[in-house]
Amino acid sequence: MEIEIFRKKIKGEVYERNSKEYESSLLDRWNLDALTINKPKLIVIVKNENDIINSIKFCKENNIEIAIKSGGHGFHSNCKGLLLDLNLLKGLKYNDYEKTVTIESGCRLGEMDKENQKHGYIIPSGIVSDTGVFGLTLGGGIGHLSRSYGLTCDNLLEAKLITCDGEIKIINKETDSQLLWALKGAGSNFGVVTELKFQLHKLNKIFVLKSLIGINENQSSSSSSSPPPPPPSPIFEKLKKLCEFIKENQKINQFSVTIIINSKELIVYSIYNGDYGNEYLNNMNCLVFNEPRKEIQPEDYTILQQFCDKELPRSKRYYKRGIFIKGELEFELLNKMIQSFNNHPIKDGLSYTISQLGGVFNNQIYNNNSSFSFRKSLYHISFLTTLPIDNEYQQNLFNNNNCIIEDKLKIKVYDWTNKTLDLFSNLKIGDYSNINDTFLSTDNYYGENSKKLKELKLKYDPNNFFNNNPNIN
Structure with missing residues (x-):
C-alpha cells in the first residue's frame, strides 16, 4: 500500500522486482557484476528533482537504503532498497559569454563531447564515451587531456545538490566553498547531484x-597506411625507448600517453594537444618505433574519446582496480606487467591501462581547490579482468535477489589481483575511487584529505544516508 502511495508522487516510473521494465533498467549498466552484491526492491526512473526529493523522504520514512545510478559504470551504484535511475536527465545549457555549460545528471561522456564539439569546446574527461559525466566528475575524472587541463572535477564551477533532508542547494565558491571542495573528488557522499556547471576550453587541434x-x-607497427616499416627491433628495446621518451618529455603538458596492455599487444595512444602535433609525434614515431615519417592529421575529438570503447564494452562482467603510482614509468614495470599475464586465471580477459598524469594535473591550485588526493602521482594504472557470462550466471542474476553470486573463477581473479597489487606496493600511493570494485577504507580513496572529508560528512550527512559509494566513514 505504501508503495502505491509513493508511486503516485513520482512523475517518472517506479519499477518493482519481477517486471520486464525492472530488469531492463537494472541491466542497463557497464558492469553486470555490480548486481552480484545485491539488487534493489524498487527502481525509480527519475523525471524531475521532485522525484528525487520524494524518493529520499520515502527511504527515510521506511528505513530503506538508497543508491544512485547515472551512467551505470560505478560498482557501488546499487543497493537492496531503492535505486534512483537518472538516465533520462540529459539536458545541456551553454553560456557562450562565460564559456560554461550546465549539464544534467544522466548525460554520458559521448553525449557531452558531441554537443561540446558543436560549440567548439571541450571538457577534459574520461577515456570511455559510455561513462556517466557525474560519476566520473565526482570521483575526479582522469582522461587523455588531464595533463593539459587537469581532472574533470578541476573544471567544475558549480553544482546543484539535493541533500539527505531533501533540500536543494546551489554549491559554488560563494555559497559553500568547503562543500564544493568536497564534491570535487568525493562528491557521491553528500547528496544527489542533479546539475554540474563546467568551465569550457577552446577545442584545439x-x-x-x-x-x-x-x-x-615481438614487433611493432603503426595503425595508419604508410610504407612498410624496417625490420622490427626487439620488443624490449622499443619499451625502453618508449619509457625514455616519455620521461624526457614529461614537462611538455600538451603531450600525453595512454597505454593499454592485453595478452597479445601493447597499444600506445600518443596524443598532442596543439598545432605542432604532426612534427612532434613524427619525431616520437621515428625515435621510439623506428618508423618512417608520415602525415598525421588532426583527430576528431569525439573519435579520440571512443578509442577505448571497443576494449571496454557495456553490459559485461568486470573486476577492476585502479592505483596511483609514484615515479616515472620504467621498463622494468612494463615488463613486470607483461609477464603477469602468464599466471592470470583468464589470460585473454586481462588488460592494463596506464594513463600518464603530471602537467596541469599536478597544479597546486587545483590541489588546494579539490578533495582529490594523490596529485603527486605521474601515472595511474588500472587492472581490469573481463569475466565470462554463462547461462547459470544469467539465471542467478534475477533468481538471487540479495545473494552474493560467487564462483571459483571469480575468486581466483580476486586472489590474482590482490597478489599482483602487492608487487606494486612500493610504488602505490593511493587507490582511485572511480576504478575500484571492492570496499576499501576512506584513507585508501582520499589519502591526506580523509580527516577533513570526515568532518564535512558529519556536517552534511551525519547518519551516512548516502553510503552506497566509495564511502567516507
Whole structure:
C-alpha cells in the first residue's frame, strides 16, 4: 500500500522486482557484476528533482537504503532498497559569454563531447564515451587531456545538490566553498547531484599516433597506411625507448600517453594537444618505433574519446582496480606487467591501462581547490579482468535477489589481483575511487584529505544516508 502511495508522487516510473521494465533498467549498466552484491526492491526512473526529493523522504520514512545510478559504470551504484535511475536527465545549457555549460545528471561522456564539439569546446574527461559525466566528475575524472587541463572535477564551477533532508542547494565558491571542495573528488557522499556547471576550453587541434607493439610477435607497427616499416627491433628495446621518451618529455603538458596492455599487444595512444602535433609525434614515431615519417592529421575529438570503447564494452562482467603510482614509468614495470599475464586465471580477459598524469594535473591550485588526493602521482594504472557470462550466471542474476553470486573463477581473479597489487606496493600511493570494485577504507580513496572529508560528512550527512559509494566513514 505504501508503495502505491509513493508511486503516485513520482512523475517518472517506479519499477518493482519481477517486471520486464525492472530488469531492463537494472541491466542497463557497464558492469553486470555490480548486481552480484545485491539488487534493489524498487527502481525509480527519475523525471524531475521532485522525484528525487520524494524518493529520499520515502527511504527515510521506511528505513530503506538508497543508491544512485547515472551512467551505470560505478560498482557501488546499487543497493537492496531503492535505486534512483537518472538516465533520462540529459539536458545541456551553454553560456557562450562565460564559456560554461550546465549539464544534467544522466548525460554520458559521448553525449557531452558531441554537443561540446558543436560549440567548439571541450571538457577534459574520461577515456570511455559510455561513462556517466557525474560519476566520473565526482570521483575526479582522469582522461587523455588531464595533463593539459587537469581532472574533470578541476573544471567544475558549480553544482546543484539535493541533500539527505531533501533540500536543494546551489554549491559554488560563494555559497559553500568547503562543500564544493568536497564534491570535487568525493562528491557521491553528500547528496544527489542533479546539475554540474563546467568551465569550457577552446577545442584545439588534437593529433593522435596509435602504435602497436606485439607482445607475442615481438614487433611493432603503426595503425595508419604508410610504407612498410624496417625490420622490427626487439620488443624490449622499443619499451625502453618508449619509457625514455616519455620521461624526457614529461614537462611538455600538451603531450600525453595512454597505454593499454592485453595478452597479445601493447597499444600506445600518443596524443598532442596543439598545432605542432604532426612534427612532434613524427619525431616520437621515428625515435621510439623506428618508423618512417608520415602525415598525421588532426583527430576528431569525439573519435579520440571512443578509442577505448571497443576494449571496454557495456553490459559485461568486470573486476577492476585502479592505483596511483609514484615515479616515472620504467621498463622494468612494463615488463613486470607483461609477464603477469602468464599466471592470470583468464589470460585473454586481462588488460592494463596506464594513463600518464603530471602537467596541469599536478597544479597546486587545483590541489588546494579539490578533495582529490594523490596529485603527486605521474601515472595511474588500472587492472581490469573481463569475466565470462554463462547461462547459470544469467539465471542467478534475477533468481538471487540479495545473494552474493560467487564462483571459483571469480575468486581466483580476486586472489590474482590482490597478489599482483602487492608487487606494486612500493610504488602505490593511493587507490582511485572511480576504478575500484571492492570496499576499501576512506584513507585508501582520499589519502591526506580523509580527516577533513570526515568532518564535512558529519556536517552534511551525519547518519551516512548516502553510503552506497566509495564511502567516507
